[in-house]
Amino acid sequence: MPEYTFRMMGLPPKQGTKKIAIPAKATCGDAKKLVRRQYKISDRLVIQLVFKGHPIRDREVFSKFLDKMKYNAKKDTITVISQQAGGR
């Protein structure tokens, strides 16, 4: 299963950088679930995965999108951004 490097915003580089295996056919929505679990992100927060400034759409096949964007496993990272998902 291919591994990708993720960087969670708001954490220092050591804690914020993780390699996470994402199945080749997984959509970005599926990838988000795996990322959420790995970083233990609260359900109160909505997350977005951003690569080279492009938020990845949930139904996009994750590996295909990154291939299209010429993801380089040796040097590139995918940014994980979380913010409030709405509440009162």
Next chain:
Amino acid sequence: MAEETEAFRYARHLLLEGWDQEALRNSSVMVVGVGALGCEIAKNLALAGVGTMHLVDMDIIEMSNLSRQLLFRESDTGRYKAAVAAEWIANANPDVEVIPHEGKFQDLPIEVYEDLDLILGGLDSFEARFQLNELAWRLGKVYIDSAATGFKGNVQVIVPPGVENVAERTACLKCFYPIPPADGAAAAACTVPGHARTRDHCIIKGEEAFIKAHGKREEYSVEDLEIIAGLAHDASVDSPHTDEWTFTAPEVENLLMNKLPSVITVNAVVASLQSHEALKVLHRIKGRDIGPPMDPTYIEYSSQYGILTPVEIEIDPACQSCSRTAGDELPLASWTLGGLLDAIDGMGVPAEKALITRTSDGAVVSNFGKGDVEADLAGVGVRSGDGLRISYKVDGERTSIEVTVKEGEG
């Protein structure tokens, strides 16, 4: 004499290179949401000398607001936030013309927006933030969005095309989040089968017992919350997985009413970043310059580690808010079934509950979101410029809209 007083009031500003107090006095802003962020923004811009300020909020002041919202006092509980904030500002800086609106921004007449130079959002609902983003974009107003929860927050500066002197067009909120997350009380909507295992489970069990005995409520009174707290205690006693726990009304309210964790220090930092971006944009709109809007246009603040992180966000050529070219055109980011469903979700229509057919012959394109998301739309006979009918139910009533699909640019 009044002029002299004013000169002294803003004396330290005059030392700032490029600062123009006159430009700010002639500026008009709207602060939407006068909560933890909005109070800070309104205070900052009022003390800085922004001439006209509209404050919009439909809520009334509650005790739990007082730990973060400095414009309010205990004696103000039960009053409208917009009105009380306006009184505070009028006292703090009589130079500011402050106009409170005690209601929803969506209900304001369009004329209110016309004279504004920019709009600042301090909203807690994602859906409302999307609506404000789209409204500002359509009106050609700069919108500065913010959000804060727990120990983190973020600011995004959104500049539509044609705002002179400010910056090039930027990505909008919906470029970043094409599909709105679900708002509302997620916890309250769920049920817990079997015995409770956590404090949250006990509260949900308590609410279930309350509803059985008293019926469903839109809002809970303090007395209701105390009853539920007692029932949550009973649930903990009944469960073999928990100790005998006690609960308080505020803890019950936090969970059932989906209250956000919030602390004044984080709100103050986020609101200060947002307010200063507003001051820069206002100067630029008036042909003056104290710096450009931040670039990248999105910044995140994490208080736990004291980290500010700017994030580049590209314009989405298929964005349903800022890249829709005309009326009912629906640009797609990818010419696949997934691209079509995403675009429909982005319109606020639940694609997985919609029947999508070709307008010309009624052929089914997507049956309630089923099918291979990677399938090429050409394979089901859909070409750029074709009309599609999207049928779905709203509150049990079937409705339909028609759109013309286009390949996204860029």
